[in-house]
Amino acid sequence: MPVSIPNHTGKVILGRLLRGSAVSFRAPQLNPTSASVAVVLRRFSASACSDTTSNKMSAPSEEVKAQITALKNEIGALKKDPSAADRMKELQAQLKELNLSLAGAGNGKKETKFTLKVPKGTKDYFGTDMAIREKIFNTITGVFKRHGAVTLDTPVFELKEILSGKYGEDSKLIYDLQDQGGELCSLRYDLTVPFARWLAMNNTVTNIKRYHIAKVYRRDQPAMNKGRMREFYQCDFDIAGQFDPMVPDAEVLRILVEVLTALDIGKFTIKLNHRKILDGMFETCGVPAEKIRTISSAVDKLDKMPWEDVKKEMVQEKGLDEAVADRIGEYVQLKGGRDLLERLQADEKLQANKSGAAGTADMALLMDYLEAFDILDNVSFDLSLARGLDYYTGVIYEAVTEASAPPAAKQGVKKPAPKKAQPTDPDADRSDDDTVGVGSVAAGGRYDELVGMFSNSKKGGIPCVGVSIGVERVFSIIKQRTEAASVRSNEVDVYVMAFGGGKDWDGFVKERMRVCKELWDAGIKAEFLYKAKPKPRPQFEAAEKSGVPLAIILGQEEYNNGQVRLKELGLKEESDEGALIQRGDLVAEVKKLLEKSA
């Protein structure tokens, strides 16, 4: 189908089936096997994918019974394998469904069933959830645009080769598209690799402030109630370009403060550190070069375990000299603002280290800029912030709220130690660790060498600094605090009603339409009940359900006298009949009231 012909194409075959084909989804009397039997059966048949004939739909119950036996055998075999718990659950669900289908087919009485669900780890968003999400996106987008950002939209899938080799062990979480001939593709895993790919492809772009709010896909074990989804939104803002030191970095932080303030998610702090300071600190303390990354990832755990445990990990697991660990301990427990900076500036050893001196100078400049942007109070210079990712080359940050702290820390309960970190994937333990809090609501940093990896140009890639807002986390914070009743899923301002009765009264349907038309023409959001002769109650109920603030009421006699009532809904005085106004003044009067309440 060409994209330019919008025609609900999807419905063509459903429609055809409907108009008397061999397949009936809802005719158990005619067909002893149910559609869902066939549907479930088809799950087990790899070749069924491309099969569009209908005879598969009428599998005899003998076949179903055979499948049930096979399924039971498979489940029996899996019982010995503890790692197969997930597959087991799936098989058991299938078994249940097959049994149900068979029962339905057997007695011929049950309604036929179609397996109705969304894929694991995904959900439909609707109603107030959708309204909250849209509000979050609008708020965030508004801030980004205030700073001159433009948006980029990339395809939901990329060539497999663009993604492969980028995510290490997590590569197994990438959704691949089936090889149906032609290119091999994968669903995007994040928005950063597509951005880097785009920058490399468009090397005439020398600088850009871009944002991208879009869904990404990870075939992880989902845990919906913990907000771990297989399809979820990311919201990235990045500044790419060769600029003077710390200027864009400061603006990214300013943007982060504006976003979190505008989202009104409560008190937050932005932890701030610099990779060069960390590197300088480790070198100064005497960490061997080859251990810097693994020691850094141990430091990164200070937000969920006490220093003693981190030190133990460094010394016992990672073989660091205890004296070195103690020197690190003196540093990483420091946090503050300009005071800490001054202390580091006075630290002769650190200043003698090239990396440490450069990082401290950057931080001094950054603090001046943050002060100019009036957000110095929102940040906490925190030497324990290491960020798990290797690619950062400069400033790093992470925004936390009350809810970000780990349950263990909040409850004062000593939780079991987290799983041992795998040195090759410093982030792995953070993801799977139950003792971790819900995590930061935003994080980011400077990464100057990432784009170069995609770039063909000799001058290398473009330096970048950016932040990723955890919109799913923000969503759950805001949703928790929002009373369902207080969020409207639609935005209608006026409900146009008719009151009347008697045989001659036609329900004023055309009159209501005309009134709506005038309101719409004036840009006013309006609705009416799709009933030709409505009673008052269902009209009020419909208006109330959507929380519509105003009603225009066409009373049978009043309207014929050129008058309508304008009533504010949801007021305490229910007996209030509204103000009687001239039909011709209707739009002006509505506007007046809406402006008043705005």
Place this chain on the structure above:
Amino acid sequence: MPVSIPNHTGKVILGRLLRGSAVSFRAPQLNPTSASVAVVLRRFSASACSDTTSNKMSAPSEEVKAQITALKNEIGALKKDPSAADRMKELQAQLKELNLSLAGAGNGKKETKFTLKVPKGTKDYFGTDMAIREKIFNTITGVFKRHGAVTLDTPVFELKEILSGKYGEDSKLIYDLQDQGGELCSLRYDLTVPFARWLAMNNTVTNIKRYHIAKVYRRDQPAMNKGRMREFYQCDFDIAGQFDPMVPDAEVLRILVEVLTALDIGKFTIKLNHRKILDGMFETCGVPAEKIRTISSAVDKLDKMPWEDVKKEMVQEKGLDEAVADRIGEYVQLKGGRDLLERLQADEKLQANKSGAAGTADMALLMDYLEAFDILDNVSFDLSLARGLDYYTGVIYEAVTEASAPPAAKQGVKKPAPKKAQPTDPDADRSDDDTVGVGSVAAGGRYDELVGMFSNSKKGGIPCVGVSIGVERVFSIIKQRTEAASVRSNEVDVYVMAFGGGKDWDGFVKERMRVCKELWDAGIKAEFLYKAKPKPRPQFEAAEKSGVPLAIILGQEEYNNGQVRLKELGLKEESDEGALIQRGDLVAEVKKLLEKSA
């Protein structure tokens, strides 16, 4: 990675590679084979998908040469098969790339290359394209919300079984996800089946006005310059619920008129017909019941071929009696408004037919309602409109513009007859036919029995009426008419500049930051150049590039005297230095100017 920890996760391995791993993307001296050789090679290796080790990256050029030979052989074999043209092109492209890689690897001088592209049939959207698209979506969404619509967001993939069997021969165009264990899933093909699935899953929803603007996926042969993409947007609005006849139908048409008017795409007409009138007409004319659908699909071609050709198809190809065809001919060439309705109401044969009478009565009611909504002039009751899809049960419509007509009709040139329609897929020829115009910009109708096919409930599915706006088509119309220069990709109102010089001058970077901060706090979109000591020209150039209308200029001496300049950019008098205003009045003065120009 948990969704609640936003951390640019994607970069972890890239970063690791960067910091000295075995793989180097940009080190031809060290590694005689290039990364792209390995990348291309991996395309041929099905098992490479899950391979995350790096040794695949250093394939010796002998292997590449073997691949080239194999590729040449495959191309040779395909030369005899004309249907393999597409595969051929792909192989040739791969061959070219392999040869290039080999050359690069051989001389050791060329930069290594990474295959940088987006998947076939997809594209990145950026800059003015993105700005135009956002404006279109905002316009459309604004209209939908004005009518009380709410939005629904469904996952980008559905269980394969939800989609399979819904699209007939077009099922081969569905993108399947690879079977990586667990459920089998497919990318959505349209937004209608997900909506029907959602309605069936949420059967407590008895009525809803929902819109959904989202991308859908079709593995069709892409033709980018004709706007045929594999990933493209659909924009659907539907009203589901049991209501009085024609009331929601009329509002959908009203919404369509509001959308097309608001989009300002030029003169448009909404062709309008009713499935029951068509059915009654065919029955009255004497079309045998089993031929009604195929004759209906012949009628549907009247927008791209003259009646004589359609008649020929009916009589010669479809075996219709010539007298019957002539009677149809009298009807289907009729179009008009109330006049045509009156003619049908006076048509005794049609009124004696149950379907014909019901359809005419519906149309009479609809016209009254369209008149109340003041859009009767926008529709053309057109008996030749049949719509290819079988599932419609009531009113059908299609919006056309000047650009919708087929090139043949516009040029008065007799084009070769379109490919023969396949009776089992009445839409097939419309998609592939070069003689068809760019098509309608919107289309839809009533489909009362679709949701029931997904529904388990005994009361059956919910009746629906809806419309799909062809946003890609609208986009191309608007883009054609838009001068690139007139669309701004960002929305910044004020560019904050500094003019000064001398050794002591620090470039006012913190002062510019403070001014920006004040503007942002006031909700004003503002930018400044990320240079510590900028010259005037690059600041003006940056402002001009984004079409920023105002500049605040901090002159070295003036600023120290508590004054700044506010200058309107893009004015003819380039010598204008702007108005000298007090530093403290800056925000107020900017607001004043912005309000004036708004």
